[in-house]
Amino acid sequence: QKAERTALLPSLRPGQGEWQQLLASLGELYVRGSAIDWQGFDRGYGRRKVALPTYPFQRQRCWVTAPSQPVKLDEWWKKADRERLIRRLSARTQLVDNELLDLIVHALQEEQLLESTGPSVEEVLYEVNWVLRPSSKTLRVADHTCRWIILADRTGLGSALAQQLEAFGYTATLCYFDSFDLADFQLLLTAEPLAGILHLWALDVDSMPVGGNSDSQEDLAEALQQRSCGSLLQLLQQLNQFSPANRTAPKIWVVTRGAQQVPGLPTISELAPLQAPLWGMGRVASLEFPNFWGGLVDLESDSFFRTNDHGREPVDARIAEECAAIWQSIFAEDGEEQVACRQGGRYVARLVRANPALHRTPLTVHADGIYLITGGTGGLGLQNARWLAERGARTLVLTSRSGVTTSAQRQHLAALEALGVTVWIAQVDVADAAGMAVLLEQIHRATHLGPLRGVIHAAGISAFHPLLTLTWAEFVQTLRPKLVGGLVLHKLVCTLKLDFFLCYSSGAGIWGGKGQADYAAANHFLDGLAAWRRQQGLPGLSIAWGPVEGEGMLDTGGQHRLAEMGVHALSPEQLLAAQSFLLETGLHQPVVAAITWSKFKPLYEASRARMLLAELADVQDRQLTVGALSAADQVTSSLAQELAALEPNQRIGWMTRMLQQAAARCMGMSRPEQIEPEQSLLAFGLDSL
Numbered sequence: 001q002k003a004e005r006t007a008l009l010p011s012l013r014p015g016q017g018e019w020q021q022l023l024a025s026l027g028e029l030y031v032r033g034s035a036i037d038w039q040g041f042d043r044g045y046g047r048r049k050v051a052l053p054t055y056p057f058q059r060q061r062c063w064v065t066a067p068s069q070p071v072k073l074d075e076w077w078k079k080a081d082r083e084r085l086i087r088r089l090s091a092r093t094q095l096v097d098n099e100l101l102d103l104i105v106h107a108l109q110e111e112q113l114l115e116s117t118g119p120s121v122e123e124v125l126y127e128v129n130w131v132l133r134p135s136s137k138t139l140r141v142a143d144h145t146c147r148w149i150i151l152a153d154r155t156g157l158g159s160a161l162a163q164q165l166e167a168f169g170y171t172a173t174l175c176y177f178d179s180f181d182l183a184d185f186q187l188l189l190t191a192e193p194l195a196g197i198l199h200l201w202a203l204d205v206d207s208m209p210v211g212g213n214s215d216s217q218e219d220l221a222e223a224l225q226q227r228s229c230g231s232l233l234q235l236l237q238q239l240n241q242f243s244p245a246n247r248t249a250p251k252i253w254v255v256t257r258g259a260q261q262v263p264g265l266p267t268i269s270e271l272a273p274l275q276a277p278l279w280g281m282g283r284v285a286s287l288e289f290p291n292f293w294g295g296l297v298d299l300e301s302d303s304f305f306r307t308n309d310h311g312r313e314p315v316d317a318r319i320a321e322e323c324a325a326i327w328q329s330i331f332a333e334d335g336e337e338q339v340a341c342r343q344g345g346r347y348v349a350r351l352v353r354a355n356p357a358l359h360r361t362p363l364t365v366h367a368d369g370i371y372l373i374t375g376g377t378g379g380l381g382l383q384n385a386r387w388l389a390e391r392g393a394r395t396l397v398l399t400s401r402s403g404v405t406t407s408a409q410r411q412h413l414a415a416l417e418a419l420g421v422t423v424w425i426a427q428v429d430v431a432d433a434a435g436m437a438v439l440l441e442q443i444h445r446a447t448h449l450g451p452l453r454g455v456i457h458a459a460g461i462s463a464f465h466p467l468l469t470l471t472w473a474e475f476v477q478t479l480r481p482k483l484v485g486g487l488v489l490h491k492l493v494c495t496l497k498l499d500f501f502l503c504y505s506s507g508a509g510i511w512g513g514k515g516q517a518d519y520a521a522a523n524h525f526l527d528g529l530a531a532w533r534r535q536q537g538l539p540g541l542s543i544a545w546g547p548v549e550g551e552g553m554l555d556t557g558g559q560h561r562l563a564e565m566g567v568h569a570l571s572p573e574q575l576l577a578a579q580s581f582l583l584e585t586g587l588h589q590p591v592v593a594a595i596t597w598s599k600f601k602p603l604y605e606a607s608r609a610r611m612l613l614a615e616l617a618d619v620q621d622r623q624l625t626v627g628a629l630s631a632a633d634q635v636t637s638s639l640a641q642e643l644a645a646l647e648p649n650q651r652i653g654w655m656t657r658m659l660q661q662a663a664a665r666c667m668g669m670s671r672p673e674q675i676e677p678e679q680s681l682l683a684f685g686l687d688s689l
Contacts, residue, residue: 121581126591127354130262130340130347135332142169146195149173149188153203160319177201177227185238194250202228202256202275218433218484221274228278229521230472236285239292240468251294253330254282258301260340261531262347263588269301271535273528280524283512286337288467290607295337297329335609350615360584365391369453370443372397374430377404379553380458382412387576389421395449396423403427430459430485440492452496458504459485464515475518482522486529500583503530503542507593510544511612527589543582546593548575566599
């Protein structure tokens with residue numbers, strides 16, 4: 001509020017007379033409520049009377065009239081005081097059964113809520129789809145001496161790829177994680193002409209080291225990320241210093257196994273959530289290093305072996321098929337940078353509008369159960385607490401590293417308690433396995449409060465770190481709440497019968513975001529974790545959210561900056577309506593975001609084509625764009641003909657008049673000649689319009 005009351009008023013402005021600018025700033029002070037000594041301002045000037053013309057003034061109105069907006073019925077209905085409405089209806093209809101009226105009004109409000117939020121939810125609802133896209137191209141003979149670097153796995157795939165490269169005239173350097181110093185990257189990059197880099201180190205990362213009795217599994221999972229994400233980070237930073245002279249920049253291709261879920265196939269192989277962070281990070285690398293980025297290729301997981309008459313397919317045959325799939329993806333030259341190889345097919349990622357099933361299973365929130373929210377005292381956590389309370393929850397456990405520190409948090413908690421909700425604040429880091437185990441034990445002992453019924457994992461750290469300057473310590477700091485915290489939660493509740501296990505993810509993990517490699521990696525792990533839980537027959541839903549407005553989330557300045565790119569912030573009400581909807585449907589990887597694709601796509605694809613959004617030319621956007629282009633083509637053709645018909649010395653004046661007329665139409669001015677060619681349009685009020 002203080003910032004909104006503050007104004008910086010210039011005394012000088014380029015292209016503006018100093019006296020005129022001082023008067024404009026003085027007027028701004030006056031309309032903001034400052035006391036102006038007008039007599040002192042006007043003192044010291046000589047005066048003389050002049051005769052006014054006898055004809056009437058034109059009285060041209062210079063105000064833009066905004067049409068009045070009547071209050072919509074649904075807006076009034078949402079804000080209506082139910083008790084007051086019941087009393088008035090009872091008096092008007094002479095019904096004495098207020099309980100019946102209460103039921104009717106409540107039912108109507110519920111129906112109105114569904115009607116008003118249902119379509120809006122579907123308008124912002126997307127999912128990742130996988131489209132079969134075969135490729136017949138493969139490894140080709142080298143036309144000159146060049147080399148591939150292979151960050152090789154221990155399963156034999158890297159060595160097989162190297163053998164094939166050498167057979168086609170390339171040289172190949174194999175680097176194994178356990179015996180390679182990451183500092184040697186620079187020597188490898190400058191040794192001789194480099195054709196490309198294959199990153200296979202993630203293939204040695206376990207699919208899901210959760211379960212058993214080891215207390216160090218979460219630490220192991222974090223350490224494994226240094227093998228995959230940490231090595232890619234260092235490779236990108238060193239590759240950025242490598243500037244090949246008169247040569248095409250080498251492309252990095254990252255290979256994973258089981259990192260992506262491809263629904264709809266007859267046989268589903270086991271997923272590997274710990275490899276999913278590489279995909280989130282890779283999507284950001286594509287934006288920040290477009291010249292060096294090749295793409296992501298996800299292979300069938302180790303648990304999947306197609307069988308033949310002799311039993312399981314031989315390992316050598318499977319590796320040969322995987323080699324062929326990798327080369328097809330690299331040499332396809334079709335712009336696809338997100339590929340999943342499944343059952344002999346090549347599938348490519350597409351973000352599409354979701355088509356949720358009409359059948360919905362109503363979500364039941366139990367009054368005799370406990371609900372756990374991580375990041376519970378943050379903006380999203382408190383919104384979720386209110387959402388659960390309004391649906392009947394009576395015991396909430398909110399975890400937070402810092403506890404309750406602000407008056408706004410205390411007000412939220414007081415409102416929950418006024419609803420009859422018992423709120424339990426647990427000051428513990430969700431990534432602290434020992435601390436969370438103590439908390440869960442306390443929850444289990446509180447038998448009078450009921451069993452743990454649901455988990456919402458909303459804890460997280462958001463920061464801006466460009467890949468070029470991102471350190472591994474910063475990466476881990478962002479990764480821990482999502483990855484380690486998610487693993488800790490899963491391990492502690494995997495044997496419980498939960499109604500839901502909801503993870504708060506981000507659209508950054510789906511389409512990337514400059515400066516968000518660590519954040520995208522952390523969030524995309526949650527997408528993989530939820531999918532893996534569903535594979536195991538456990539509840540699991542991860543929602544990748546677009547930006548959200550509100551306390552502790554996106555501020556007004558951030559909203560304006562994103563809106564200029566076509567990305568609009570979701571309101572907390574939209575978020576909770578979408579969450580309710582998705583918990584009752586069966587989407588496998590939902591994305592909720594309010595985006596004007598006609599604005600966002602050109603910016604997203606400015607440095608290179610990105611096929612992820614190929615099917616997202618919004619029908620409305622497409623119609624508007626095509627119509628506008630068609631009209632613009634006709635106007636441009638007509639203007640060009642008129643301009644060509646003029647003498648060269650007449651064209652500048654003609655174009656000036658055309659621009660004056662266009663600006664006058666925009667600003668509602670009846671006399672275009674009033675617009676001086678050298679004067680800023682802002683001086684005419686264009687900024688306020």
